[in-house]
Amino acid sequence: MIFERTARREFAQAAAGISIVLLAIVTSIQLIRLLKDAAGGHVAPEGVVALLGFALVKFLPMLLTLTLFVSVLLPLTRMYRDSEMVVWFASGMPLTDWLRPVLRFALPLVVVIAVLSLSLSPWANRVQGDYLAELSARSELTTISPGAFTEVRNGRLVYFVERLDGEVDKIGNVFMASIQEGKLGVVMSVGGRQETRENGDRFLVLENGRRYEVEPGSAAFKIMDFERYAVRNSGGEVRKTSMSPSRMSLAELLEQPSAENLGELIWRVAMPVSALLLAVMALPLAYVNPRSGRSANLLIAILVYAIYSNLILTCQAWFIGGKLPFLVAVLLPHVLMLLPMVALYYGRMSGFRLKRVNAAGVMR
Numbered sequence: 001m002i003f004e005r006t007a008r009r010e011f012a013q014a015a016a017g018i019s020i021v022l023l024a025i026v027t028s029i030q031l032i033r034l035l036k037d038a039a040g041g042h043v044a045p046e047g048v049v050a051l052l053g054f055a056l057v058k059f060l061p062m063l064l065t066l067t068l069f070v071s072v073l074l075p076l077t078r079m080y081r082d083s084e085m086v087v088w089f090a091s092g093m094p095l096t097d098w099l100r101p102v103l104r105f106a107l108p109l110v111v112v113i114a115v116l117s118l119s120l121s122p123w124a125n126r127v128q129g130d131y132l133a134e135l136s137a138r139s140e141l142t143t144i145s146p147g148a149f150t151e152v153r154n155g156r157l158v159y160f161v162e163r164l165d166g167e168v169d170k171i172g173n174v175f176m177a178s179i180q181e182g183k184l185g186v187v188m189s190v191g192g193r194q195e196t197r198e199n200g201d202r203f204l205v206l207e208n209g210r211r212y213e214v215e216p217g218s219a220a221f222k223i224m225d226f227e228r229y230a231v232r233n234s235g236g237e238v239r240k241t242s243m244s245p246s247r248m249s250l251a252e253l254l255e256q257p258s259a260e261n262l263g264e265l266i267w268r269v270a271m272p273v274s275a276l277l278l279a280v281m282a283l284p285l286a287y288v289n290p291r292s293g294r295s296a297n298l299l300i301a302i303l304v305y306a307i308y309s310n311l312i313l314t315c316q317a318w319f320i321g322g323k324l325p326f327l328v329a330v331l332l333p334h335v336l337m338l339l340p341m342v343a344l345y346y347g348r349m350s351g352f353r354l355k356r357v358n359a360a361g362v363m364r
Helices: 002-039 044-079 085-091 094-138 248-257 259-285 297-322 327-364
Strands: 149-152 157-165 170-180 184-196 202-216 221-230
Touching: 002 044, 002 094, 002 327, 044 085, 044 259, 044 297, 094 248, 094 259, 170 202, 221 259, 248 259, 259 297, 259 327, 297 327
Parallel strands: none
Antiparallel strands: 149 157, 157 170, 170 184, 184 202, 202 221
16 A cells, blocks of 8 residues: 555656646647737737636647656656666565556546546537637637738738727727728728727727728829718628537537548547556556666657557548448457557566566576
């Protein structure tokens, strides 16, 4: 019991540190991407935090799988480097005695990964799509950031607003460039406000400004002063998002067993299964010779993880393409990883038995 508590405590400490690092990396990457979209006017600024949360929920199954694998691998690698495993084997204890603490540590995480993969991640995908559709239906003024040029309508309209007062009902010092019927129009105004008509149409009403209009390639241009200038804003009803397999619940995938839907099911089932197999495989992969390089086994472990992930994706693609039956596509990547895992355990156990026989001969 003392051994198991100590082993689980080391695994938990490693998992805490690794998960924080991986979450920080993924959060930084997603936040930079979302801020770039917000600055470009593709995402409303107020939606960045919510979209970041949905993205993290989607990535959690893969992050937890990698966390579980590395959190078992690193403590055991340290024990090999510090010759603690030499003492373990010299005491007559085989490598398989580590399976119990590893499984007791891994199974709760595997259950969490299964819940995330089968239920929460598809929910996050669906909610994220609905939320993006809701944001796109809002007025295009909601995507404007003060002090920055913002493109809307696929670049056909460019806004620059110096300041926003309140909830974009009033704006100050506006520059607007647009292309209409092959003519370039530039509007400058000291301010404006947003108005909603009785039929629901929304307009940006500019006040006390000037409009320049020119046709590219021509020397003729027009200058118009105005007291009020109304520009209709895009936005309206929320468009219904397409129901892709990644957004469907488990029950919906089973009710509509198309090739794409069952392919998505292969990926979701593979997440918890691969997490458990990788945790068990970390035991023989953790072996390192203290007199050789310190990171050779870590490179091999990273390669194993990459190969395993690609096997799952390949079998999924082959099933969708009609090259594999469903049951074979589900089992094949895990069986292919079980074979080298059994060979690794056999090699480690054979070496352990050989050392015991040699030690017994020396004692005689």
